[in-house]
Structures are given as C-alpha cells and as structure tokens.
C-alpha cells in the first residue's frame with residue numbers, strides 16, 4: 252500500500268449532533284451506534300470505536316525520520332526524562348527537534364511534540380506549520396494532538412502506541428473528530444524499538 256493509499260484509507264467517524272450544547276447543560280453527541288465497520292482484522296467493530304492507525308509497510312524515509320526522533324528520545328532517557336522524542340520535517344529536511352523536558356523544566360506542558368512545535372515556530376517565524384510532518388516516538392496525548400491541530404501540521408507519524416493516553420486512535424482519535432483541521436496520521440513506525448526504550452526507562456526506575 253502506498254503512503255497516499257494509506258492516508259486515504261482512514262474512515263470517517265459518523266457523528267451527528269442535533270444541536271449545540273446548552274451553556275449550562277452538557278448534551279452528549281448523538282452517535283449512530285447502529286453502524287458497524289470492518290477493520291483490517293476483518294472483525295466487526297462499532298463505528299464509535301476510534302480507528303487505530305497501523306503502519307505495517309514502513310518506508311525508508313519514515314524510518315530515517317523516526318530514527319532522528321528516537322535519538323531525541325535517547326537524549327531524554329540519558330537526562331532522566333521519560334524517553335519521548337520528536338522531529339519536524341519540511342521539504343525533506345529536519346527543521347526542529349524536541350524531547351520530553353518535564354522534569355528538568357518542572358513544566359507539565361513540555362512534552363516532546365510541544366518542544367518540537369515551539370522550536371519549529373521559532374525556526375520558521377510563524378505558527379502555521381503547513382507543509383510540515385511531525386515524527387514522534389509515542390502516540391500523541393490529547394494536549395499534543397490538540398497542539399498539532401492548532402499548528403496545522405498536516406501529517407503525523409508516531410512510533411509506539413499509548414493505550415492509556417494516546418489520542419490518535421488508542422483512547423480516542425482527535426484527528427477523526429470534526430475539528431477545523433484534520434491531520435493525516437500513521438502509527439506503529441519502529442513501535443517495538445520506541446516502546447522498548449520506554450520500558451527500559453521505567454524498569455530502571457524500579
């Protein structure tokens with residue numbers, strides 16, 4: 252499957268909202284629960300379940316940039332931070348790098364993606380990261396998926412899945428929701444290496 256085929260294979264979540272929620276009363280989205288869809292595995296799933304991007308035919312190009320993100324994760328590891336790294340690529344060139352810096356900077360916001368987006372905005376002199384791709388070793392959390400949407404980064408590649416906090420398919424998929432910008436996303440690139448690094452970090456802590 253080619254990259255474009257992969258990116259075009261994502262299904263749309265069928266969500267219809269009959270009205271905007273009242274200011275003081277939460278009104279849940281009306282979700283069509285009767286529809287079903289078939290995943291790659293062939294099993295029937297409720298369409299409300301977020302789809303999990305899976306990359307089984309990783310290209311050399313994706314490996315090259317994921318390796319650069321992995322290197323940033325290793326720097327985080329050496330610095331005693333949870334090892335997550337990210338790079339932002341534009342016109343086949345890495346324009347910014349980032350890594351988790353929460354402990355050192357004592358800042359809950361300093362995930363690898365936020366660090367990389369900050370550096371990319373500085374490098375490009377603007378907040379719109381059009382024509383950019385982000386490679387990150389761990390599936391983005393809701394904060395970082397939101398930052399990616401707000402920075403208008405059109406393509407996202409991630410490594411390990413985060414079944415507790417991942418918001419690109421694991422817990423939910425913010426990129427399938429009807430926000431004003433929908434990045435394309437591929438996950439599972441060097442997933443084993445990226446998750447092994449995380450596991451060895453937490454093993455070392457114990």
Ligand SMILES: [Zn+2]
Nearest residue numbers: 362392394395
């Ligand atoms: Zn995050």
